[in-house]
Amino acid sequence: MIGMADARASRPQAALSARQPRAIHSALTVLEAVAELGAGVTARELSERLGLPRATTYRLLNLLVEDEYLVRTPDLSGFTLGAKVAQLAAAAAPSHVPARLPTLARDLVADARLSVRGGVHVAAYDDRRLQLLDEDPDFPFSDPARLAREPERFALGVLMLVAVGDNGPAASAGAAELAQSGGIRRVDMTSPGYGCLAVPLRRSDGGIAGGLAFSGPRHRVLDGDDLLARLRRVADGVAPYVT
Helix, strand or coil: CCCHHHHHHHCCCCCCCCHHHHHHHHHHHHHHHHHHHCCCECHHHHHHHHCCCHHHHHHHHHHHHHCCCEEECCCCCCEEECHHHHHHHHHHCCCCCCCCCCHHHHHHHHHHHHHCCCEEEEEEEECCEEEEEECCCCCCCCCHHHHHHCHHHCHHHHHHHHHCCCCCHHHHHHHHHHHHHCCEEEECCCCCCEEEEEEEEECCCCCEEEEEEEEEEHHHHHCCHHHHHHHHHHHHHHHHHHC
16 A cells, blocks of 8 residues: 555656746736835835736735845845845956966965865955855765855855855955965864864965965864964965956
């Protein structure tokens, strides 16, 4: 006798219905309208602008908020574009950074990994877009999607905010730490007991083109003056290949 769970499991998945493409088109139209009308646009304004029933508009807005394509304004009265849209825009934008590190630079990073017990990663910055050029194969980056969404939780992300001149609290604190020690540390922000340390890859004019980062146990990040000095030496060798 087949149980209900088995019956459900054996039931074929529903095919794409004729209505779904129309719903997808409506959702994209809502996103376009929010971008055009600006932050804080209300559901009523969107309904009137697009000629959609109020109930349909609310349903589409709720789905887009749930999937982070839209977010509610702080007073909950309106909507604005969310993190997913920013990620799509960044991915579509022309990049001015290399797709990967040249062999000589990768050799320098590989040598550093042999002497450092933890992950060593190289990233390049293109405005607010962060691209991992060389991710440690033995210690993969913990959460690239979260790095794009919440850069202030990662040393590489804070360094990027400093590089673009962000005036938020994370960037301000990061700039002060960078000026004092030559690196930026973040601990217990994504995984308890772990952290990351990033040093800049500087252009010839002193600007920050990217970062070299270590990720590992919390105590090594906080007590790692020797580690910091080692990373800075490697960064000096890698920087010309990124800039």
